Structure formats: structure tokens, C-alpha cells
Amino acid sequence: MLSLWLRRLSTDRIARLHKNSPPFHNAGRSERALVVAGKRGNAEVLIAIDDAAERLGLAPGLALAQARAMHPGIDAVPEDAEADAALLESIADWCLRYTPLVACDLPDSLLLDISGCAHLYSGERELVVDLSGRLADAGFAYSLTIAGTIGAAWAAAHYGEPASYAGGEELALLAPLPLSALRLPPATVSGLARVGLKRIGDIAGLPRAPLTARFGSEVLRQLDRALGHEQEPLTPRLPVAPYLAEQRFPEPIACEEDVLAITARLARRLQFALERRGDGARRIELTLFRTDGAVRRIAAGTSRPLRNPDDICALFVERLAALGDALDPGFGFDMARLSVIVAEPCPSEQIGIVGAEDAAELCRLVDRLSARLGARRVRRLMAQDSHIPELAEAGLPAQDVNGDAGWNAFRQYREQANLPPRPLRLLARPEPIEAVAEVPDGPPLRFRWRRALHEVIAAEGPERIEGAWWSEHGGPARDYFRVEDKSGLRFWLFRAGLYRDLAQGTAAPSWFLHGTFA
Amino acid sequence: MITELRRLLTLQQRPGLENRAAPLPLGIPAIDEVLGGGLLRGALHEIAALGEPHIAAAAGFALGLAGHHGKSTVFWIAEEMALAESGAPHGAGLDAIGLAPERLVMVSVAHRRDLLWAMEEALRSRAVCAVIGEMRGGRIDEVAVRRLSLSAADSGALGLLLRATPPNDASTAATRWIVGAALSVTSQCPGAPRFVVHLARNRYGPLGSWILEWSDSDERFILPTHAQPVAAPALNRSHRQVA
Numbered sequence: 001m002l003s004l005w006l007r008r009l010s011t012d013r014i015a016r017l018h019k020n021s022p023p024f025h026n027a028g029r030s031e032r033a034l035v036v037a038g039k040r041g042n043a044e045v046l047i048a049i050d051d052a053a054e055r056l057g058l059a060p061g062l063a064l065a066q067a068r069a070m071h072p073g074i075d076a077v078p079e080d081a082e083a084d085a086a087l088l089e090s091i092a093d094w095c096l097r098y099t100p101l102v103a104c105d106l107p108d109s110l111l112l113d114i115s116g117c118a119h120l121y122s123g124e125r126e127l128v129v130d131l132s133g134r135l136a137d138a139g140f141a142y143s144l145t146i147a148g149t150i151g152a153a154w155a156a157a158h159y160g161e162p163a164s165y166a167g168g169e170e171l172a173l174l175a176p177l178p179l180s181a182l183r184l185p186p187a188t189v190s191g192l193a194r195v196g197l198k199r200i201g202d203i204a205g206l207p208r209a210p211l212t213a214r215f216g217s218e219v220l221r222q223l224d225r226a227l228g229h230e231q232e233p234l235t236p237r238l239p240v241a242p243y244l245a246e247q248r249f250p251e252p253i254a255c256e257e258d259v260l261a262i263t264a265r266l267a268r269r270l271q272f273a274l275e276r277r278g279d280g281a282r283r284i285e286l287t288l289f290r291t292d293g294a295v296r297r298i299a300a301g302t303s304r305p306l307r308n309p310d311d312i313c314a315l316f317v318e319r320l321a322a323l324g325d326a327l328d329p330g331f332g333f334d335m336a337r338l339s340v341i342v343a344e345p346c347p348s349e350q351i352g353i354v355g356a357e358d359a360a361e362l363c364r365l366v367d368r369l370s371a372r373l374g375a376r377r378v379r380r381l382m383a384q385d386s387h388i389p390e391l392a393e394a395g396l397p398a399q400d401v402n403g404d405a406g407w408n409a410f411r412q413y414r415e416q417a418n419l420p421p422r423p424l425r426l427l428a429r430p431e432p433i434e435a436v437a438e439v440p441d442g443p444p445l446r447f448r449w450r451r452a453l454h455e456v457i458a459a460e461g462p463e464r465i466e467g468a469w470w471s472e473h474g475g476p477a478r479d480y481f482r483v484e485d486k487s488g489l490r491f492w493l494f495r496a497g498l499y500r501d502l503a504q505g506t507a508a509p510s511w512f513l514h515g516t517f518a
Numbered sequence: 519m520i521t522e523l524r525r526l527l528t529l530q531q532r533p534g535l536e537n538r539a540a541p542l543p544l545g546i547p548a549i550d551e552v553l554g555g556g557l558l559r560g561a562l563h564e565i566a567a568l569g570e571p572h573i574a575a576a577a578g579f580a581l582g583l584a585g586h587h588g589k590s591t592v593f594w595i596a597e598e599m600a601l602a603e604s605g606a607p608h609g610a611g612l613d614a615i616g617l618a619p620e621r622l623v624m625v626s627v628a629h630r631r632d633l634l635w636a637m638e639e640a641l642r643s644r645a646v647c648a649v650i651g652e653m654r655g656g657r658i659d660e661v662a663v664r665r666l667s668l669s670a671a672d673s674g675a676l677g678l679l680l681r682a683t684p685p686n687d688a689s690t691a692a693t694r695w696i697v698g699a700a701l702s703v704t705s706q707c708p709g710a711p712r713f714v715v716h717l718a719r720n721r722y723g724p725l726g727s728w729i730l731e732w733s734d735s736d737e738r739f740i741l742p743t744h745a746q747p748v749a750a751p752a753l754n755r756s757h758r759q760v761a
Contacts, residue, residue, distance in 0.1 A: 362591055362645035369625055369636055379624045381609035393609045398623050407619050410610065421614055424581070425574050425605035452571065458703040484708040488699040489571050515605055516571075518578020518615055518699075518711040518732070 001146065001234075002098075002112040003153035004131075006091070008141040009108040010036045011050035013087050014077050016139050033071065037064040038079035047079045051141070084108070091140075092237050093295040096287065097335055098127060100244065101236045109157070111150060113234050138293055147173065150234060151226030155181035155200070170227050175201030182222040188215055200226075241285070241339030245269040252291050252332025256320055259288065259327075259336070263316050266338035267309035280305020280346025286316055288327075289335040296327060300371045303363045303399035305346035311364060312338075318372035366398045375399055383410040387465060389426065389480075389514065420463050421482065423492040423515030430512035433493070440499045440508075443481040447493065449513050454485035465494075476501070476509070482517065490517035542587055542676070545738045552717065552726050553693070557583065561692040562667040562677035566684045568698030568714070573604045573682055575699040578615050578711050580650050580678045581607075582732055582739060585617035587676045588647030592617060593640040595625040596652035597633055600682070603654070615711060616737050634662045641669040641677050648676040655682050663690050684718070694719035700729050710734065712742060 006012070011034050033053035035046050044064040046053075056071050064076060084107060092110055095102045098121075101113035114127065121127040124146055135142045145156035152170040159181040160173065174181070177200050180189045192215060197203050200223070203211065208220055224230040245266040253259065263286060274280060282305055288296040300315040320327060370378045379395035383406035386392050396405075413419075435444035443459030461481035468474030476497040484490045497509035543556035550556050557563065563583075567576035584592045594607060609619035625640075627633045630653065637651040649670075658679070667690060670677040684696050696716040702709035711732040717725045731742040 358590065358645045361643055365640060365643040365645060366623065368639060373625065373627060373632060373636065377626045379626075381607070381612075381619045381622060381624065383609060383619075389608075389610075393619075395606070395624055404620050407609065411613070414610075419610075422610035423574075423605075423608055424578050424611045424615060426608035426611075427605040428602065457701075458706050458708050460707045482708050484701070484703055487571075488701040488712065488714070489575075490699065490702070490708050490711075515608060515611070516574035517611070517708070518575055518581075518713075 001150050001153045002114050003157040004110040004144045005157040006108050006140055006142050008050055010048035010084050012140050033074045035074055035076050036079045037076045094293045097289050100240050103234050104237050111234060149226055149228045150232045174226055184222060241341050242343050243270055243273050244337055244339035246337035248335045252334045254329040254332040262336050264309055264313045267312040271307050271309050274307040278345055279343040280307045281340040282344050283342040285339050285341050287337040288333045291331045291334050301375050301399050303366050305344045315367055315371045318368050322372045370399055380405060383407050424518045426515040430514040433511050433513045435511035443483055456483045457486055459483040546741055552723050554722050558692045559676060560671045560674040562670055564679045564689055564691040564694040566681040566696050568696055570682055572698040575713050576680060576697040579697045579713050580680050581615045581617050584648035584650055586738055590647045591623055592621050593623050593646055593649045595633055595636045597654050598626045598628055600652045600654045601626055615732055637666055638669045641675050642672055644673050646675050650678045650680055652680040657687055692721050
């Protein structure tokens with residue numbers, strides 16, 4: 001377990017912003033102390049400070065006014081917790097190059113489960129050297145520790161010597177550290193301090209029952225977790241892919257053809273793994289690590305389990321084409337990873353059956369269109385369990401819809417209920433029209449829609465469709481009419497509300513146009 | 519016997535290939551004669567609405583042709599603006615024009631460029647029997663139409679370009695139809711879908727104008743006969759009320 005604490009996340013973020021603007025840089029920016037201030041309660045206090053500010057004797061928690069009085073020359077920047085969190089997430093993404101199990105520990109720490117990954121860098125120490133070298137280049141102050149448990153790694157990173165520790169000697173590592181290193185609430189820590197227990201070593205040998213009785217079970221649980229007597233689960237930021245293949249490049253690659261070529265190579269590697277377990281990919285992600293630390297994640301879905309490298313590659317051809325310049329390779333990518341995020345059993349198919357081949361061809365087409373345009377833009381209509389026309393069907397991504405999509409049930413229902421015809425095209429939102437009806441409950445004589453006047457010569461109806469009376473937002477009952485105007489246009493109109501329901505003095509029900517017939 | 523087996527083999531490998539070469543007859547002798555046997559498969563046809571309110575009629579005519587053409591999937595690729603303005607296809611109403619809603623895949627695109635790309639991709643695929651591309655307005659590039667025609671020729675699919683207003687630009691499409699809604703009233707009720715259809719351009723023959731009706735029982739277009747009894751039993755639905 002590797003715990004990475006970015007000690008100066010907020011101030012490093014601001015310093016990085018100004019790094020490239022010469023006026024700041026040249027004006028001796030490094031000499032001026034930088035602090036981040038924000039409101040806590042009613043006071044403006046320091047939230048984060050940089051090294052220069054620390055040398056001046058400032059500390060987080062100090063009132064901003066007081067700090068200014070002590071050192072008028074400091075730069076105070078308002079806090080931006082969202083930007084800090086976004087930066088932490090992008091660093092977490094970047095850390096995916098070391099291990100797929102990366103968890104964010106807000107506000108400024110990361111946890112990396114590197115078990116089984118360190119040998120890729122020929123050892124834990126080499127991995128730490130690589131990681132710390134890159135972090136220092138990017139301008140971050142950090143402190144990192146490797147230990148056998150999350151608790152021990154966290155404690156040592158935040159309170160111990162910034163160095164790498166092997167597992168197995170957690171107690172020796174933890175004993176000299178203060179109790180707050182166990183991630184206990186401040187009240188518990190001060191309570192323990194009042195009885196003279198200040199270091200982890202102080203409580204490690206104590207009888208358990210009295211300690212629990214007085215300070216709650218949290219203290220010993222955290223200690224057990226840190227010492228590895230109790231398991232602590234790591235919650236990775238991103239779901240862990242069941243299959244992945246990756247490739248590092250000695251020279252960064254930048255052009256699209258190279259990216260596609262490497263995707264094809266990785267897809268071929270994945271194919272073997274998928275075939276061995278009889279799986280196919282339903283969702284695939286290509287992660288590209290840029291040399292400057294930015295990470296590009298490009299995902300593509302499929303409509304059936306896929307393992308053919310050519311098919312997988314074809315999806316990314318479209319995804320890259322859709323991204324265009326947004327891919328922005330900068331100075332190039334130095335690592336690529338292809339991961340199958342969702343896998344499903346994929347039955348081996350006999351090649352050459354005509355029906356199956358056509359179905360596969362259709363899936364390929366749907367996948368290609370979805371990859372380029374977005375899965376929500378390629379839809380199949382699905383009948384829904386509702387009698388309200390705009391809710392009676394939904395357009396769902398074609399990749400997810402199989403079978404008859406509920407239409408057989410709908411046809412049966414239509415037969416039984418003897419439903420009147422439905423329009424060919426339905427407006428997403430019924431449009432208000434000005435209508436004149438001969439009798440209050442009858443169809444309109446003429447109506448005006450989109451500024452054009454339509455004289456009704458024939459009408460069929462009403463078909464009464466109740467609103468969702470069980471819901472507050474269900475709306476009134478509607479009387480639908482199918483009408484034809486003088487020029488032969490056929491419309492689906494409705495009157496919202498019934499005259500019999502009208503209370504005295506309210507306005508007459510309004511008319512809407514909802515669809516058009518062929 | 520060997521030739522017979524070979525014929526069977528090709529049939530197995532490319533289903534419908536033999537039929538695709540032949541034009542698609544509409545089943546109305548007058549129109550089929552003008553078209554030289556029927557609507558050309560593996561080609562692009564333009565269908566324009568008579569005016570903006572007639573878009574539903576034009577769409578109905580296109581869907582009728584598309585559904586009539588085969589049994590496999592139909593793609594309807596439309597610009598988002600067109601769907602917002604004229605309404606999205608309503609599955610419950612598609613049966614009325616002979617297309618089962620399961621057979622339809624809807625694609626909405628943001629740009630004209632994407633529309634042409636998606637149409638081309640869909641037309642190339644052997645799994646698709648017809649592609650309807652709906653564009654809102656404006657001109658269409660002649661090269662693009664030519665590309666679409668070529669892709670359709672590859673697979674034998676029917677390409678239908680649906681336009682909101684009658685265009686006056688030149689086109690390399692095989693035919694251009696201008697479609698509007700026609701009066702359908704029978705016994706004071708709106709009747710079956712009925713269209714007034716002008717064949718405005720035909721690369722292979724003369725032009726013409728007809729009134730067509732979609733016949734639900736025959737599952738094809740027919741020429742409406744006014745000699746029918748006024749209250750035909752098939753149209754006499756019990757729920758119908760005349761106000």
C-alpha cells in the first residue's frame with residue numbers, strides 16, 4: 001500500500017498556474033509567501049500555506065487579518081476546494097500508470113495499492129524513485145510511504161519520515177507517531193492526551209477493554225487496521241477492469257495512426273485473455289498517458305460481447321475521428337492501456353450462418369455509429385408501461401436493446417383495448433394552439449398552429465386519456481381528436497382538462513397539438 | 519445439377535442478392551410502368567414534402583417504401599433540428615404504415631456532415647434494407663449525393679433522402695418525389711393515410727402525378743377507389759364517434 005500526501009496541494013496548484021507567466025516569475029515570486037484563505041465560521045483563516053509562508057512562522061488556522069498584520073507582503077488567494085479536488089483526481093488518473101487501484105483520500109492524499117505491480121518497475125524502491133521524480137518535476141511537494149496497511153502508510157506519510165518502508169514492521173514504524181496519525185477525531189485525540197496517551201506506542205500495549213469502555217471502539221479499530229489485524233477495504237476511484245493490456249513507449253507517440261496501431265496490438269493481447277475465459281467486451285476504455293501528466297480516457301461501448309481485435313479497433317477509429325483535435329497529444333503519449341471495463345460471456349459462434357452474420361453486421365454498424373456520434377444518438381424505440389402518449393415509449397441506446405422491446409405486448413394491448421390510431425410523428429412537447437370548438441366537448445372547428453390557420457373538415461374522437469391522477473404533476477385528463485383539415489393534413493389534437501371538472505370562474509381548457517399523421 | 523447447386527450456394531451466401539438487382543415494384547401498374555418496373559434498388563431517391571406541414575406525409579411515404587422493401591432493419595437518420603420541429607417517429611403509429619417499430623433504428627445527428635456520414639455507413643451495410651435520411655433544409659452537396667448513390671449500389675439497400683421543402687437544385691438521385699397529404703375523409707372521419715405524389719424527376723423515364731393510399735390489409739400503396747361503399751366494414755371502428 002502506498003500513501004501519497006501532497007502536502008502543498010492548494011499552493012502548488014496556484015504556483016503551477018503562474019509558473020509560465022514571466023512577470024510573476026521574474027518578480028521574485030518565490031520570495032513572496034503564498035497562502036490560501038477561506039471562511040471558517042465567521043472568520044477568514046488560512047487554509048493552506050506554502051514553504052515560504054511556513055518559514056515566516058505562519059500556520060493553517062491562523063486568521064488572515066493576523067497573518068497580514070505579521071507579514072504584510074504575503075499573497076493571499078481565496079480557496080477553491082473544487083479546483084483542488086479536480087487536481088487531485090487528475091493526479092489520481094495519472095497514478096493509474098502505476099496500478100489500477102487508486103483511491104482519492106480527500107482533501108489532499110492518494111492511496112495506491114501497488115501489491116503485485118512494483119515488479120514492473122523492478123522493485124518498490126524503483127517505483128518510488130520514478131513516482132517522486134515525476135512529482136517533483138511537476139512541481140508538487142509530497143510525502144509518500146509504502147507500508148503493509150492503509151493505516152500505517154497514511155500515518156507514516158503524514159507524520160513520519162518521508163521515506164519508503166517495507167511491510168512487516170508496522171508497529172515499530174507507528175510507535176513514535178502521534179495519535180492523530182491513526183485518523184481519529186480530534187476530540188478523541190485530545191481526550192487521550194489528557195490521560196497522558198500521546199503516541200501510538202502508548203496505547204499499543206494497553207489492556208483493550210478499559211480503553212474501549214472509555215474512548216469507544218474507534219480507537220482500537222483504527223489501531224488494528226493500521227497494524228493489519230483488521231482488513232480495511234480500499235475503494236478505488238474507478239472500477240477495476242477485469243481485463244487490461246498496456247504498453248509503455250520509450251519515445252512518446254503523437255499521431256493518430258500510431259495510437260490506432262498500438263490499440264490494435266493491445267486488442268490482440270486482450271483477445272487471448274478473453275478467449276481463455278470465454279468472455280467478450282461490452283465496454284472498452286483506451287487510456288492514454290501524456291508525457292506531461294495529463295490522461296486521456298476514451299471509452300467505447302458495444303452492442304454484443306466483442307473480442308475480435310479488428311472490431312475493437314474499428315470502434316476506436318470512430319471515437320478518435322469524433323474527438324478530432326480534442327485528443328491533443330501535446331508532446332506525445334508515453335503509455336497506453338486498453339482495458340475491458342465490462343465483460344460478458346460470449347458464446348463461440350459458428351462462422352458462416354447467414355442469419356447470425358447479418359445480426360453481427362448490424363451490431364458492427366450500430367457500434368460504429370454509437371462510437372462516433374454517442375450511444376444516446378443511436379436509438380431503438382421501446383414500448384413502455386404507460387398510457388400517457390409521451391411516456392408510452394422511449395428511445396433507448398440501440399446497443400442496449402434486444403428482442404422485441406415490448407412491442408408484442410403493446411400490439412396485444414392495442415388489440416384488446418381497440419386503441420384508435422396513433423400519429424406517425426409525435427412532438428416532444430405538445431404545442432399550444434388556438435382552437436375554436438362548436439360545442440364545448442367536441443372537436444375544434446378551426447385552429448391556429450405555428451401561425452397557420454387550419455379549417456377542420458373531419459374529426460374522430462374523443463379518445464379520453466386520463467392524466468396520472470395519482471401524482472401531483474400528473475396533469476389533467478386529455479380528450480384526443482384525430483382531425484383532418486381542408487388540405488388533407490391529419491393532426492392529433494387534445495383538449496387538456498374537461499369542462500365538467502371546471503370550477504366556477506376558471507379559464508376554459510386549453511388545446512394542444514401533439515402529433516401528425518401520415 | 520452442378521449449376522443448380524451453384525445457384526443455391528450463391529443464394530445462401532448473399533440472401534436477396536438476386537432480388538436486389540430487380541426493381542422494387544409498388545404494385546400499381548401505372549407507376550411501375552413509368553419507373554420501368556418499379557423503384558430502383560441500390561439507389562438514392564429523394565422524397566420532398568410539398569411544404570413544411572406535409573412532412574409527416576412525406577415521412578409516411580418514405581416509411582411505406584422502406585418497410586415494403588425488405589424484412590430487415592430500417593435506419594432513420596435525422597438532423598436533431600428536424601426531430602425537434604416535426605416530431606420524432608412514434609412507434610405506436612409506425613404499424614399503420616407497414617413498419618414494425620422493432621425494425622427501426624433511429625439516429626439523430628447534430629450536423630449535416632454527420633448525417634451524410636451516418637447515411638453512407640448505414641447504406642454500405644448488408645444488414646440494412648433501407649436508410650431514410652431526413653434533412654431540415656438548405657442545399658445538399660452533389661458529390662455527397664453521388665457518394666450515397668454509390669454506397670447504396672454496393673449493398674443494394676434503398677436510400678431515401680427526406681427533405682422538408684421541394685428542392686429546385688439539380689440532383690444525381692435516381693428519382694425525386696414531391697409528396698403531400700391528400701384528403702382522405704370517408705363518412706366524415708379521417709381515413710387511411712392518403713398522399714398526393716408527384717414524380718418530379720426520373721432519370722429513366724417519364725414523370726407523373728398520382729393519389730395513393732396506404733392499404734393496411736394489402737400492406738402496400740394502392741390507388742384509392744372512390745367506388746368503395748361509404749362505410750367500409752374494415753374502417754368501421756366501434757370506438758369512433760362523430761361529433
